[in-house]
Amino acid sequence: MTPAGAAERVMTVAPSPAFWIAIALYVLATTAMLGVLGGRTSWEKPAFVLAAIAFAAHGVDIGWRGTQHVHPAQSVREALGFLAWIFAGGYLIASVRYRLTLAGVVVMPIALMLLIAARLSPVGTEAFELSALGRVHIVLATVGVGVFALASALAGIYLLEERSLKTKDFDAISFKTKGAPLESLDRLIHRLVWVGFPLFTIAMVLGVMWTARRGDSWGRPEHVIAMVTWLVFGILLVTRTAYGWRGRRSARLTLIGFSAALIVLAIYLIRRAVGG
Numbered sequence: 001m002t003p004a005g006a007a008e009r010v011m012t013v014a015p016s017p018a019f020w021i022a023i024a025l026y027v028l029a030t031t032a033m034l035g036v037l038g039g040r041t042s043w044e045k046p047a048f049v050l051a052a053i054a055f056a057a058h059g060v061d062i063g064w065r066g067t068q069h070v071h072p073a074q075s076v077r078e079a080l081g082f083l084a085w086i087f088a089g090g091y092l093i094a095s096v097r098y099r100l101t102l103a104g105v106v107v108m109p110i111a112l113m114l115l116i117a118a119r120l121s122p123v124g125t126e127a128f129e130l131s132a133l134g135r136v137h138i139v140l141a142t143v144g145v146g147v148f149a150l151a152s153a154l155a156g157i158y159l160l161e162e163r164s165l166k167t168k169d170f171d172a173i174s175f176k177t178k179g180a181p182l183e184s185l186d187r188l189i190h191r192l193v194w195v196g197f198p199l200f201t202i203a204m205v206l207g208v209m210w211t212a213r214r215g216d217s218w219g220r221p222e223h224v225i226a227m228v229t230w231l232v233f234g235i236l237l238v239t240r241t242a243y244g245w246r247g248r249r250s251a252r253l254t255l256i257g258f259s260a261a262l263i264v265l266a267i268y269l270i271r272r273a274v275g276g
Contacts, residue, residue: 016061016064018064029104033051033105044101047101048092051088051091054088055088055089059085062085065078073134073138077121081115081119085115087107087114087149091150098188102157106157107150131210140203143196145200147193147199148193148233148258151189151193151258156251156255157185159248161182165182182247186251189250189254190250193237201230204226222267229257229261232257236250236257
C-alpha cells in the first residue's frame with residue numbers, strides 16, 4: 001500500500017466519454033445478472049457480453065487519461081480506478097471457465113462504485129511528486145489487492161454455497177446460478193492468492209524502501225495493517241501447504257486478509273481527503 005501522503009499532482013481532467021459508457025454498461029450487466037438469478041437464464045450470455053464491453057470501455061477510459069498525463073500509478077485516486085478494472089477483468093477471466101453469475105452480481109456493482117469514486121471524488125492535494133519507485137509500488141500493490149479482491153468475492157460465494165449444501169436449501173440463490181463446484185472454487189481461490197501474494201510482497205518491500213528514501217518513519221497504522229494483510233495471506237498459504245487447510249477455513253482467512261487490505265485503503269483515502 002502507498003505510504004501516507006503519497007504524492008500526486010493536482011489534476012482536473014474531466015471524465016472521458018468511455019467512462020460514462022462503462023458506468024452505463026456496468027449497471028446493465030448487473031441488472032442482467034440479477035435477471036439470470038431470477039430465472040431468466042437466456043440473459044446469461046448477454047450479461048457476460050455487457051460486462052466484457054464495460055471492462056473494455058473502462059480500459060479505454062484509463063488509456064485516455066494516460067494521454068492527458070494522468071496515470072494509474074499517479075495517486076491513490078487513480079489507483080482506485082485501476083483496482084476496479086483489475087477486479088472486473090479478473091472476474092471475466094475466471095468466468096471463461098466457470099459460471100460465476102452470482103460472483104458477477106457482487107463484482108460488477110463494486111467495480112462500478114470504485115470507478116465512480118475514482119473519477120468523481122474531489123481531487124485533493126498532495127505534498128510532493130511521486131518517484132519511479134513509488135509508482136511501481138502503487139501499481140504492484142493495486143494489482144495484488146485486485147487479485148485478493150476477486151479471491152475474497154469467490155470466498156464469499158464458497159461460504160454461501162457450502163452453507164446451502166449443509167442446510168439442504170436447494171432453493172438458495174447459489175444453486176440457481178449453477179456455478180462452479182465447491183472444490184473448483186476452492187482451487188481457484190487458492191490460485192488467485194498465489195498470484196496476488198508475491199505481487200503484494202514485492203509492493204510491501206518497495207513501499208518500505210520508498211518510505212526510507214523519503215525519510216519518513218515506518219509504523220503508521222496503515223503500515224501495520226498492511227503487514228497484517230501480508231501475514232494473513234502468508235499464513236493462509238502456509239497452512240494449506242503444510243497442514244492441508246482447505247474449504248471454509250481458507251475462505252474465512254481470505255476474507256479476513258482482504259478486510260485488512262480494505263482498512264488500509266480506507267485510511268489512505270481519508271487521510272488524502274483531509275490533506276494529512
